[in-house]
Amino acid sequence: MGLLDGKVAVVTGAGRGIGREEAITLAKNGAKVVVNDVGAGLHGEAGDLTPAQEVVNTITAAGGEAVINGDDISTWAGGKNVIDQAIDTFGSMDILVNNAGILRDKMSFNMEESDWDDVIRVHLKGHFATAQHAAVYWRGRAKAGEAVTGRIINTSSEAGLFGSAGQANYAAAKGGIVSLTWVLARELERFGVTVNAIAPRARTRMTDAVFPEMAKSDDGFDKFDPVHIAQLIAFLASPEAHDVSGQIFVVFGGDVWAMSAFRPVGELHSATGWTPEDLVAHKGELFKDHPSTVPPFSFF
Numbered sequence: 001m002g003l004l005d006g007k008v009a010v011v012t013g014a015g016r017g018i019g020r021e022e023a024i025t026l027a028k029n030g031a032k033v034v035v036n037d038v039g040a041g042l043h044g045e046a047g048d049l050t051p052a053q054e055v056v057n058t059i060t061a062a063g064g065e066a067v068i069n070g071d072d073i074s075t076w077a078g079g080k081n082v083i084d085q086a087i088d089t090f091g092s093m094d095i096l097v098n099n100a101g102i103l104r105d106k107m108s109f110n111m112e113e114s115d116w117d118d119v120i121r122v123h124l125k126g127h128f129a130t131a132q133h134a135a136v137y138w139r140g141r142a143k144a145g146e147a148v149t150g151r152i153i154n155t156s157s158e159a160g161l162f163g164s165a166g167q168a169n170y171a172a173a174k175g176g177i178v179s180l181t182w183v184l185a186r187e188l189e190r191f192g193v194t195v196n197a198i199a200p201r202a203r204t205r206m207t208d209a210v211f212p213e214m215a216k217s218d219d220g221f222d223k224f225d226p227v228h229i230a231q232l233i234a235f236l237a238s239p240e241a242h243d244v245s246g247q248i249f250v251v252f253g254g255d256v257w258a259m260s261a262f263r264p265v266g267e268l269h270s271a272t273g274w275t276p277e278d279l280v281a282h283k284g285e286l287f288k289d290h291p292s293t294v295p296p297f298s299f300f
């Protein structure tokens, strides 16, 4: 018996990296999987479907069920096609893992319009294009009186939680994905759907050049193997996580953090409002327990 027996999953960007491990792990736990990937280059260059087909082959060789989908999930039609393919092939769609992504890192003063548009489109629109069509499907089933146990697991990043220099496009998209996660969690709760997001760290082509410290460790535990990310995904996708929604997790190796939403760190109150001069006078009070300068990148 697998934790996900009878479930149908869509994993976007599942041809390589983290998505590959997510697709294989969901299948190992009993889910039937639509392996979506356009096979893009790291920066979104034209694609090759071979890696996604190899993931399908790996799953089926191990006795699981999987099909390939080569749609571009950053389009409305692509988002619909991948959800429809799951329903048409396997009879339902229960788990949506939004993972596909590209990078175009540049400082804001060097960034071009296409760098901004493409990264926002693939990550932010790519998350919503699939989720919107999944939401239509689950709402329809719930309204028809069926029991729905839908799951959406989005992929944010610490870049989005803390705002990384050199990634205005990427960090803005990943921050937007956190807000989108909270919106969808509120909207879809009534239909039996949970929506969560992860901010992972793993060794993939996306991190190879930037984080050499993620190179394979030789102490017996490969902390940055993307397979560790996939375990949290399988948990969140399972019926046992029915009461976990609207949550953001930082995850890598053996470490999982549940992160809090924004909370006030200082406050001022006046029954008659504030003038700029008043705020000058009370600045120290507003920031008495919290520095007023640029926050640290990470809290770890």
Ligand SMILES: NC(=O)c1ccc[n+]([C@@H]2O[C@H](COP(=O)([O-])OP(=O)(O)OC[C@H]3O[C@@H](n4cnc5c(N)ncnc54)[C@H](O)[C@@H]3O)[C@@H](O)[C@H]2O)c1
Binding pocket: 012, 013, 014, 015, 016, 017, 018, 019, 036, 037, 038, 039, 040, 041, 042, 044, 071, 072, 073, 074, 099, 100, 101, 102, 122, 126, 155, 156, 157, 158, 199, 200, 201, 202, 203, 204, 205, 206, 207
């Ligand atoms: N690796 C990390 O440490 C890390 C950290 C934070 C966030 N992430 C996020 O995790 C996700 C996976 O990243 P990865 O490191 O595995 O990168 P990766 O480059 O190995 O994999 C991304 C996959 O997405 C696919 N893709 C790109 N555009 C697509 C589109 N329009 N439609 C369908 N598929 C598309 C690519 O072809 C590729 O196979 C991304 O959203 C990334 O931003 C990764």
